[in-house]
Amino acid sequence: MxxxxxxxxxxxxxxxxxxxxxxxxxxxxxxxxxxxxxxxxxxxxxxxxxxxxxxxxxxxxxxxxxxxxxxxxxxxxxxxxxxVHLGGKIVIQPTLPIKNREDLSQVYTPGVAKVCKAIHENPSKAYSLTIKRNTVAVISDGTAVLGLGDVGPYAAAPVMEGKAMLFKQLAGVDAFPLCLDTRDTEEIIRTIKAVSPIFGGINLEDISSPRCFEIEQRLTEELDIPIFHDDQHGTAVVVIAGLLNALKIVNKRINHVRIVVNGIGAAGVSICKILLDAGVTRLVPVDKEGAIVYGGEYEQPMWQWLAEQPQVERESGSLKEVIRGADVFIGVSRGGLLNGDDVQSMNEKSIVFALANPEPEVNPEEALKHVAVLATGRSDYPNQINNVLVFPGLFRGALDCRAKRINEPMKLAAARAIASVVSDIELNEQYIIPSIFNDKVVPAVRKAIVETAILTGVARRIPPDFR
Ligand SMILES: NC(=O)C1=CN([C@@H]2O[C@H](COP(=O)(O)OP(=O)(O)OC[C@H]3O[C@@H](n4cnc5c(N)ncnc54)[C@H](O)[C@@H]3O)[C@@H](O)[C@H]2O)C=CC1
Ligand SMILES: CC(=O)C(=O)O
Ligand SMILES: [Mg+2]
Missing domain, CATH: 3.30.70.260 (ACT domain)
Structure with a gap:
């Protein structure tokens, strides 16, 4: 509790x-x-x-x-x-003190003018002469904040400040929270493009689906810095990392297991995609209306895309129906949807990732009686599957190699890197995923991101330790 x-x-x-x-x-x-x-x-x-x-x-x-x-x-x-929230959770600090007129004339006018001209002549110098090299925007419109839903941009700020703290503490990345008072897709895209020159990357956060898909896709096409919707891809990466390790414990193969993913929003769509990329052959995506089935017709383009994937099962049904016999349940929907009996109806040696925040899809104490492996998004139970294991190291790597974008191979490499931090000797039901305080995580993710960015041609710089 x-x-x-x-x-x-x-x-x-x-x-x-x-x-x-x-x-x-x-x-x-x-x-x-x-x-x-x-x-x-x-x-x-x-x-x-x-x-x-x-x-x-x-x-x-x-x-x-x-x-x-x-x-x-x-x-x-x-x-x-x-x-701990009084006055907010982050500050901005200068990198050097301005002690006298000479300092002043260098950091500000007149000296600063020649630096402006240099960047004007060669815009890529923004990376070496401004904060762009190390700065990420954490941007939300407040429409899908944790599992709280549409609480608006003011109420979203504590989460975005929290993400900014984690960026800095875990990976030395300067992150700035921007909470936008608009939910219009075009206006969000325009605003992010307009503020993008100062940032080396954009972490989209807690923007509800399906708008988040178009916003991310358009920004990726129209900007040359990495755009990463954390709730989609950060979650997918950490889920696959945890799943690879959990499957070792129950001795099942990813291409044999039947997986139910509940909540086909931002996180759920991306999880389904990464599962398919990882070789899953029996997938049951479920949303409020029940299972999304192969051959079905759906208005939401991402659901329609899923309905065209042959690995998606044909059988319709409610969550409580389709969960029967499943090997794996992944919940990214909302709290309190399942009880112990539902979990008991799964296949033997089941794996349950109940990731809705702050309340998981099933009460962890209830689920623990019936599962082989349980994970939640929370820090007060073992196996915290949370995208905080991903975004700090991922952006550290992306900034260091000035990646143009984050591609699928980079995400899978990051997942494998996180999974590998837990050695085979350490691996057990209570430890499938490293703690966010494990200082091997960020370097491992960074390395995977940089190596794969170089390999796939999206790196614009080779960091010194990779030369
Ligand atoms: N542990 C972690 O790292 C993360 C956890 N999450 C959690 O996952 C949940 C969803 O987040 P997002 O995908 O960003 O939100 P979203 O709003 O994009 O998607 C939520 C989806 O769940 C569906 N849903 C709602 N009630 C449902 C029900 N009773 N049965 C089936 N589906 C239902 C909605 O229709 C929607 O498609 C939240 O609780 C969030 O806190 C999200 C990202 C990371
Ligand atoms: C962890 C996270 O990003 C979420 O629950 O939305
Ligand atoms: Mg989030």
Missing amino acids: AQTSIIVRLELDHDTVSFGDVAAVVSKAGGDITSIDVIRSGKESSIRDITVDAGEHSEALIVESLKNLIGIKLINVSDRTFL
């Missing part, structure tokens, strides 16, 4: 209540006091901040129980998750 951490400031009347009473009440309500800070201490009363870890559903009960404790005055309750 997800943990939440709250900080409660309380005043204790020493005649009526002891700290032991407070601790007992918190524990009874399901909380765990992890630290105590004395803010003020007096003879009659004291003020303390207590940090309490609790299951996400216990928080209200803990606060209510403390409020009802005689001799306690509850001064404030703050949620640590909100506290």
Whole structure:
């Protein structure tokens, strides 16, 4: 169960209540006091901040129980998750200080003018003389934010800032969040093209399907920097990495297993494509209306494309029907769609990747009773399958070799690189995918991206360590 951490400031009347009473009440309500800070201490009363870890559903009960404790005055309750967001999560910093007029005349006018002229004469110098070399835009219109859906551009910002932090911390990439107040496909394309000169790559994020497909395709055709829709391809890459390792555990072959993918939106379409590229022969894509079948007719062009692939099964049915006998379930839809019985109806030694965020398609505790391997998109269970394993190293590599685009071979190479970080000796049901804190991941993905970009002719520069 997800943990939440709250900080409660309380005043204790020493005649009526002891700290032991407070601790007992918190524990009874399901909380765990992890630290105590004395803010003020007096003879009659004291003020303390207590940090309490609790299951996400216990928080209200803990606060209510403390409020009802005689001799306690509850001064404030703050949620640590909100506290880490105060003021936003990233800043921009200059690379050198401006200490005097000479510095000023170099970094700014008049000195800067000759640098502008040099770039005007040779635009590729933007890579060496501006931030373009190391800067990526994380762009969303807020229409498919995690599994929360269409929450708009303001509410999308904490996720985009989070992605920017991860880019920087994990791969040294400077990423800037841009949340667009439009959902018009043409306007989004125009806006991204207009802001693109300063960026070395574009990470599209949480833009709902099917608009995301056209936006990405058009930008790829019309710009010469890599455009990568993270929810499509980052997710597909990390899923295939996890699947390759999970199949080793259950001793099944990718070209034999029957795979149900639920939620044929941005992530689902891309997952289906990469599965087909990887040799899957029995695929059941499912969306709200049930299975998308071979030979069916669909308005959505990507669904129609799937319906024309012979590896897609012919049998229609609801998710609960088609999941029966499946070897693998991959959910990128929304939380709480399946129960333990549904998972039990799968083939023996089943693999379940319930990746909807923040709530998985099936309760992990329920699923664990019936599966051989379980993964979720969350950090509070083993096997976190999340695109954060992909985008930092992928863009590190793409920027370093100035890739024009990210092609299919580069994605498959990145997937194999992630899978290979878990050695055969380490591999087990609880460890099919490396942690995002495993410092081998980003270098492995970068290497795979650079090597494959060079091999497939999309690299415009050979990084020194590849010469
Ligand atoms: N763990 C990870 O790394 C990632 C997880 N996700 C999660 O996957 C989910 C989908 O994300 P996107 O593809 O970006 O969104 P999207 O909005 O493009 O696609 C969602 C799809 O799910 C379908 N859907 C909704 N309810 C359904 C139901 N009851 N049964 C079957 N299909 C249903 C929708 O019709 C849509 O086609 C979200 O929960 C998101 O958090 C997405 C990207 C990465
Ligand atoms: C992880 C991610 O990108 C998502 O859930 O949308
Ligand atoms: Mg996303």
